[in-house]
Amino acid sequence: MRPDLAILTMAGYLEARPRVGYFYTGKTGSQLLADKIKKIKVSDYQSIPVVVNENVSVYDAIVTMFLEDVGTLFVVDDDSLLVGVLSRKDLLRASIGKQELTSIPVNIIMTRMPNITFCEKDDLLIDVAQKLIEKQIDAMPVVKKTDKGYEVVGRITKTNMTKVLVALAKEDVL
Helix, strand or coil, X not given: CHHHHHHHHHHCCEEEECCCEEXXXXXXXXXXXXXXXXXXXXXXXXXXXXXXXXXXXXHHHHHHHHHHCCCEEEEECCCCEEEEEEEHHHHHHHHCCCCCCCCCEHHHCCEECCCCCCEECCCEHHHHHHHHHHHCCCEEEXXXXXXXXXXXXXXXXXXXXHHHHHHHHHCCCC
16 A cells, blocks of 8 residues: 555655655646646757858758758857847748849848847746747747857747647656
8 A cells, every 4th residue: 555655645646744644635637737837947848959140041041941840040140149030931921022042141031139039948838838829939049148148059849848748648647
């Protein structure tokens, strides 16, 4: 019986106190899951960012996006600091028409600072997910604040959020 009580204690359904015994916490499975989700940080699920320099041509950005199989590129300056974001829509909009894509730099069409939504690695993942929904964006850069600006150290995407959901569903202790 003790192993079963230990499992229920680890799962959060019971609490144990020395010389008192075991007692029910009153939490349901969904409450325990919500508590677990609220503790997950961005650093636990961030992925490697795909960055391009602000002087790269729109054509090269399109090629990079398809080769890296991503929907968002983060644009950095010569000091590797975040200056903009390029989405599929930005690149599609730029490619419509008869412009010469090899001669247009991405800094002409990108979304610029301070209009970029970003997060830091210690932010809670649930808060970042809320921002993705509110802003209707597919990806967000994970940044580290420096003296000169923000350095891109990762990215959080809708795919990362799906990985969290799958990982939580596969855990036996839920």
